[in-house]
Amino acid sequence: MFSWLGRTSSSYLRPLGRYARMSKDDDTADDGLVWCRDLEKHSCGEFSFAVVQANEVLEDQSQVETGHGGTFVGVYDGHGGPEASRFICDNLFLHLIRLARENGTISEDILRGAFSATEDGFLSLVRRTCGIQPLIAATGSCCLVGVIWKGTLYVANLGDSRALVGSLGRSNKIVAEQLTSDHNASLEEVRQELKSLHPDDSHIVVMKNGAWRIKGIIQVSRSIGDAYLKRPEFSLDPSFPRFHLPEPIRRPVLRADPSICTRVLQPSDKFLIFASDGLWEHMTNQEAVEIVFNNPRAGIARRLLKSALNEASKKRGMRYNVMKKLGKGDRRFFHDDITVVVVFLDHEMLEEKISVPELSVRGFIDTVGPSNFNVLQGIDATAKSIN
Known part of the structure; x- marks a missing residue:
């Protein structure tokens, strides 16, 4: 239903071969749907970045923004189409920078404000365009x-x-600690939360096609977008049966307020992994951190990706070397779009405040440009004017 998007977006959804430093003996080297940057610098260490496309149109969007004293990572797993995830990639970071400079700090409230501004902006876009493109009301995105x-x-x-x-x-063993909560109806606590918020709706969660789904349609309980599940004005008529609700919603059934974790980084914290759910379908948290800990930094995000792709192909009774010859769209029968960012933490850099270039790297897009990550300069200027 979004076939027109494939024609308009193909020009910038090419794998980034000339930037990806792949080893010839790595199975991903000739996988035309894999993109990576094996190792780059950020404000307190290095990062590794990899993406694989499975859908006909890439729905995962992602970015790493580096600057003096700060690092930003965004992973946006779209559904129903790429419009919401692309909108987030173009706007959320800019909202964060604007709010940080206006308020002179970065905080949980600033992050909430950036999410809220992005949600409001996308719903405004839906309102302006749904007359000519009604299915934009059914596009949404996870946001990490x-x-x-x-x-x-x-x-x-x-x-x-x-x-x-x-x-x-203890004993110098690496331990995985999950920093986020999964907002997915497959979890009992999420279903109970939904039922408590909607006591008058006996169909708020329904088992359909072997999975618990909100209103029988969607598994994630929080997102940006999915306007038809948040505002009655965006309800879709029966000509779109996949997204049609039997009766108008009386209140939003999905939320856009993020869960937030704040952590003062400790010397024992060695690295971070940010990934869309396509990775976690094929490996546990502990398996992921052990792969990172026990292998060289360069190309580690691609190594995680390869491990997931091997597992995905094995589940379908096929070797990855055979699966990787399939084109986008066909690959979706084996795995989802997957984005992985591994951020290494070199604590001596945190203390020395080593300067790194302000760069913006977008996953799967073959351009790298300057970042707007000048938060510290803006905040410093605000502090000086107050003093």
């Missing part, structure tokens, strides 16, 4: 954001993408 600033990590999340920290525990 991490910000490192002044030695503190802020993580905000909507949906079922996931962030972990790998920390050294």
Whole structure:
């Protein structure tokens, strides 16, 4: 139903071969749907970034923004189409920077404000365009954001993408700690939350096609977009049966307020993993941190991706070397779009405040440009004017 998007977006959804430093003996080297940047610098260490496309049109959007004293990671797992995830990638970080400069700090409230402004902006876009493109009301996106600033990590999340920290525990063993909550109706606590918020709706969660779904349609309970599940004015008529509700909603059935975790980074915290749910379908948290801990940094995001792709193909009785010859769209029968960002934490850099370039890296897009991550300069200027 979104076939026209494939024609308009193909020009910038090409894998980034000339930037991806792939080893010839790596199975992903000739997978035309894999993009990666094996190792780059950020404000307190290095990061590795990899994406694989499965859908006909890539619905995962992602970015890493680096700057003096700060690092921003965003993973946006779209559904129903790429419009919402693209909108988030173009707007959420800019809202964060604007609010941080206006308020002179980064905080949980600033993150909430950036999410709220992005949600409002996308719903306004839906309102302006749904007359000619009604299905935009059914597009939405999970949204996972991490910000490192002044030695503190802020993580905000909507949906079922996931962030972990790998920390050294006793006996020098790496331990996975999940920093986010999965907002997915497959979890009992999420179903109970939905039922308590909608006591008069016996169909708020329904088992359909072997999975618990909200209103029998969607699994994630929080998102940006999905306007038809938040505002009665955006209800879709029966000509779109996949997204049609038997009766108009009386109140939003999905939420757009993120769960937020704040963590002062400790010397035992060695790295962070941010990934869309396509990765977590094929490996556990502990398996992921052990892969990162026990292998070289360069290409580690691609290594995680390859592990997930091997597992996905094995579940279908096929080898990855055969599966990778399938084109986009056909690959969706084996795995989802997957985005992985691994952020290494070099604590001596946090203390020394080593300068790194302000760069904006977008996943799967073959351009790297300057970032607007000048938060510290803006905040410093605000502080000086107050003093």
